[in-house]
Amino acid sequence: MSTSESRFNLYHYAAPQAFYPVAGKLAPVFAVIALVLTTVGLWISFFKAPTDAVQGEVYRIIFIHVPAAWMSMFVFLVMAFWSAIGLAMNTRLSALMAQALAPTGAMFCFVALWTGALWGRPTWGAYWVWDARLTSQLLLLFLYLGYMALVAAIDDPRRRDKAGAILCLVGAVNVPIIYFSVKWWNTLHQGASVSLTKAPSMATIMLSGMLVMAFAAWAYTIAVALYRVRVLILERERHADWVRGELARLGEAN
Amino acid sequence: MSAFSAILRRDMLLAWRSRADLLISLAFFVIVGCLFPFGVGAEPNQLRAIGPGVLWVAALLSCLLSLHRLFAQDHQDGTLEQMLLSPDPTVLWILAKVLAHWLTTAVPLLLITPLMALLFDLDGGAIRVLTASLAIGTPILSLIGAVGAALTLGLRGGGALLALLILPLFVPVLIFGAGSVDAYLAGTGASAHMLLLGGGVLGALALSPIACAAALRISTE
Numbered sequence: 235m236s237t238s239e240s241r242f243n244l245y246h247y248a249a250p251q252a253f254y255p256v257a258g259k260l261a262p263v264f265a266v267i268a269l270v271l272t273t274v275g276l277w278i279s280f281f282k283a284p285t286d287a288v289q290g291e292v293y294r295i296i297f298i299h300v301p302a303a304w305m306s307m308f309v310f311l312v313m314a315f316w317s318a319i320g321l322a323m324n325t326r327l328s329a330l331m332a333q334a335l336a337p338t339g340a341m342f343c344f345v346a347l348w349t350g351a352l353w354g355r356p357t358w359g360a361y362w363v364w365d366a367r368l369t370s371q372l373l374l375l376f377l378y379l380g381y382m383a384l385v386a387a388i389d390d391p392r393r394r395d396k397a398g399a400i401l402c403l404v405g406a407v408n409v410p411i412i413y414f415s416v417k418w419w420n421t422l423h424q425g426a427s428v429s430l431t432k433a434p435s436m437a438t439i440m441l442s443g444m445l446v447m448a449f450a451a452w453a454y455t456i457a458v459a460l461y462r463v464r465v466l467i468l469e470r471e472r473h474a475d476w477v478r479g480e481l482a483r484l485g486e487a488n
Numbered sequence: 489m490s491a492f493s494a495i496l497r498r499d500m501l502l503a504w505r506s507r508a509d510l511l512i513s514l515a516f517f518v519i520v521g522c523l524f525p526f527g528v529g530a531e532p533n534q535l536r537a538i539g540p541g542v543l544w545v546a547a548l549l550s551c552l553l554s555l556h557r558l559f560a561q562d563h564q565d566g567t568l569e570q571m572l573l574s575p576d577p578t579v580l581w582i583l584a585k586v587l588a589h590w591l592t593t594a595v596p597l598l599l600i601t602p603l604m605a606l607l608f609d610l611d612g613g614a615i616r617v618l619t620a621s622l623a624i625g626t627p628i629l630s631l632i633g634a635v636g637a638a639l640t641l642g643l644r645g646g647g648a649l650l651a652l653l654i655l656p657l658f659v660p661v662l663i664f665g666a667g668s669v670d671a672y673l674a675g676t677g678a679s680a681h682m683l684l685l686g687g688g689v690l691g692a693l694a695l696s697p698i699a700c701a702a703a704l705r706i707s708t709e
Contacts, residue, residue: 321702376656383652387643396706397639401653404635404699408657411688415660419667 248325250467251476257460257467264457271450278443295353296440301448303346303367305455306374307409309339313381314406317399327463329395330470332402333385334462338455340378347371366417373412377405391470491576492584499588502561509557514596517550521604532609539608540618540669541662546604547597547622548629548658554593555633555654556640556647558585559704563641569708578701586627586634586697594626614669617678621668624685625661631692632657638703661688 279297286293313332320328351361388394471477524542562568605615636654640646668681
């Protein structure tokens with residue numbers, strides 16, 4: 235360990251080779267955090283939270299639905315952030331981070347839509363209604379799919395990273411426009427369950443269950459993105475000496 | 489400014505020389521519009537209700553059909569790289585190409601829209617609003633579509649990929665475009681929708697050529 239590395243330097247970890255072992259150390263930590271938080275969150279959701287006065291037991295789907303919906307929107311913002319950094323600073327790792335996050339964001343988007351359908355059937359009487367939030371969530375899923383399709387269609391790594399970044403930024407500019415246009419078009423969804431500006435409209439125990447689940451979703455996303463970015467780094471740098479060494483080591487371990 | 493008019497004239501001339509291509513996207517618009525009555529039934533009230541939306545969707549798809557040609561030919565014969573190397577601002581000639589695309593694909597579509605609207609039994613006022621909303625809204629389609637066309641330049645499965653990338657972005661235009669006719673028919677007036685579409689044109693005019701220029705540089709490097 236040389237003295238120059240002892241001082242923490244963020245730019246140092248922008249190199250895939252330097253980030254690879256860090257991601258390897260951090261990913262299991264976040265995986266464990268996710269596991270613990272999910273267990274606690276589900277325990278609160280199913281055993282501690284009281285039955286809802288109006289909707290009965292079915293409301294408990296909120297503990298999966300809302301964290302998934304939050305996460306799907308937040309992940310797109312994080313992808314846009316990495317895309318902007320990648321375009322501005324020309325760092326390879328940023329684009330890889332965005333690409334590592336996309337499948338998880340799309341997964342959460344799908345989970346939010348699916349649980350929403352299961353929730354909508356008993357409460358609204360239909361699996362799907364063309365409501366503003368459902369529709370914008372669906373369009374967000376299309377944006378994720380478009381991003382992943384574009385990234386998958388380009389063979390040249392440099393072009394893939396940059397084209398993906400531009401599409402992600404264009405999408406990020408359009409998300410609020412889509413959201414408000416759809417909202418004006420049709421609204422049936424109940425108001426936001428949690429708001430920072432007004433007192434929460436739900437019991438504290440329900441809120442805490444939902445927040446624990448939200449943090450679990452965060453930890454899960456970080457863990458999965460780190461695992462995925464490690465694979466992407468190995469794929470991208472497969473001609474480098476250190477990757478050959480690493481692959482040989484992995485081969486021996488198995 | 490001379491680069492702008494030169495590219496505009498060149499693209500218009502090229503489009504005119506291969507006018508069969510223009511007719512194809514126009515015929516596509518007409519046929520898609522005509523398919524809907526077969527699908528949903530020819531009951532006049534229903535046709536009146538879905539007409540504006542159907543024609544807007546047909547316009548979106550017809551625009552999409554012609555978008556992949558926007559840069560493809562210039563990319564194939566190397567003209568695009570020369571234009572990127574030229575001292576003229578990239579944004580300027582991109583705007584010229586987008587304007588040419590709009591003039592050659594959207595304007596014929598606008599001219600035939602009143603005729604198509606008659607097939608859906610829309611009255612005179614609704615036809616005027618529909619045509620006006622298409623006139624204001626279609627430039628947004630060309631502008632946003634140019635970014636998608638630049639990103640997917642020369643990729644396998646380019647056409648379908650382009651649709652996946654930009655159709656979600658077209659949704660606000662569709663909502664306000666088709667909504668303007670509904671608002672007019674409901675008696676609230678279409679001006680709010682028109683103003684929003686106009687704002688969309690200005691926003692897209694400011695942002696999309698920049699994104700398009702960046703995407704073209706990436707696709708050709």
